[in-house]
Amino acid sequence: MERINWMEFRDWVPAKINTVLLPLGTLEAHGVTANGTDIIAPVAMAREIAPRVNAMIAPAVPYGFTGILDAYPGSFTVSEDVYRAYVRAVMVGLAKNKFRNIILLNGHGGGQTAILSALAQEVGRETGTRILAVNWWSYCSDVTLEVFGEDGGHAGNTETGYMLAIDPDLVQRKRYSGPEMATAIPAPNTWSAYPFPSSILLYKEGQGYPKFDPAKAKIYFRKVNDKIARLIQDTIKKWDMAGL
Ligand SMILES: [Zn+2]
Numbered sequence: 673m674e675r676i677n678w679m680e681f682r683d684w685v686p687a688k689i690n691t692v693l694l695p696l697g698t699l700e701a702h703g704v705t706a707n708g709t710d711i712i713a714p715v716a717m718a719r720e721i722a723p724r725v726n727a728m729i730a731p732a733v734p735y736g737f738t739g740i741l742d743a744y745p746g747s748f749t750v751s752e753d754v755y756r757a758y759v760r761a762v763m764v765g766l767a768k769n770k771f772r773n774i775i776l777l778n779g780h781g782g783g784q785t786a787i788l789s790a791l792a793q794e795v796g797r798e799t800g801t802r803i804l805a806v807n808w809w810s811y812c813s814d815v816t817l818e819v820f821g822e823d824g825g826h827a828g829n830t831e832t833g834y835m836l837a838i839d840p841d842l843v844q845r846k847r848y849s850g851p852e853m854a855t856a857i858p859a860p861n862t863w864s865a866y867p868f869p870s871s872i873l874l875y876k877e878g879q880g881y882p883k884f885d886p887a888k889a890k891i892y893f894r895k896v897n898d899k900i901a902r903l904i905q906d907t908i909k910k911w912d913m914a915g916l
Contacts, residue, residue: 673730681769684728690772691727691908693718696759696788697779698736701744701871703827703854703882704847705835710736710779713831716838717808718777720893721901725908727775730766733759739782743867756787760795767799773911775904776805781826802911806903812896813875819892825854825880826873830892832882837893845884854881 673681673692695718697711706712711734718729738749750758766774774795776788785807792803809816809830816824824830835842854872858864874880883889 673728686770686772689726689728690770691725691775691904692730692766692771692773693722693725693727693775693777694730694762694766695732695777695779696736696784697732697734698738698784699734699746699748700736700738700741700780701747701827702831703870703872704844705827705832705882706842707746708734709827709831709835709842712779712838712842713834714777714779714808716834717897717900720897721904724901725775725904727773727904728771730762733762736780737782737784737787738780740864740866740868741871744871752783752787755784756791759788760791763791763795763803764799767795767801772801773908774801774803776803777900778805778807781807781809802908802916804904804907806900808896808900811903812899815892815895815899816880819888819895820883822879823874823876825875826857826871827882828854828872828874828880829883830880832884833889833892834896836884836886836889840886843882843884845882848882848884851881 695714699707702709711732715732722729735750737752737755742749778788788805792805796803816830820829832843854874855870856874856877
């Protein structure tokens with residue numbers, strides 16, 4: 673969107689393109705992978721799938737609602753009310769610019785997923801647009817299982833795999849000292865800590881450590897993107913079929 677002029681935009685939206693992909697991330701510690709993983713991953717994903725779903729890509733919203741890891745160096749958080757209001761304004765702006773389908777490609781978990789899912793409903797209702805919010809690492813947990821043979825983790829096999837496929841320089845393997853760098857996400861009501869003691873968080877105890885396998889990373893990247901593209905295509909098709 674930022675690379676075209678207003679006349680091109682007017683000619684293309686909504687006549688030729690009525691879907692927009694909005695990547696949303698945050699700056700947060702990610703073990704030995706880049707702090708901007710949650711920004712870089714959905715931006716790469718958007719570039720990969722936009723042609724397949726005939727979509728334009730909106731500039732990313734890079735600062736987010738981080739949470740328990742924001743004490744680590746280079747991490748940021750925006751307060752929930754400010755984040756919610758800002759993202760809402762971005763979404764309303766996309767609707768005003770005549771996109772019919774707004775696809776939120778979210779790169780960050782925690783409280784951000786709940787905010788985006790609530791905003792999808794609120795802004796969709798208010799503007800008459802159709803909005804899909806996707807959290808790729810959860811939605812593709814079956815792909816993680818298939819490719820790596822086990823469950824995933826924050827800054828574990830899922831994100832280091834995806835980032836390794838984008839650019840090997842984003843993953844600093846020599847900084848990885850082993851499993852002691854990771855902590856399993858506690859079961860509900862067992863314990864919580866701020867700051868969280870590790871920036872690699874395993875979804876299941878004993879699984880999901882970073883893998884550093886470039887061949888598997890490539891396969892993972894492709895399969896994740898394929899699954900997200902299919903979800904977007906199916907959702908738009910069903911919206912159309914239902915006449916929404
Ligand atoms: Zn992340």
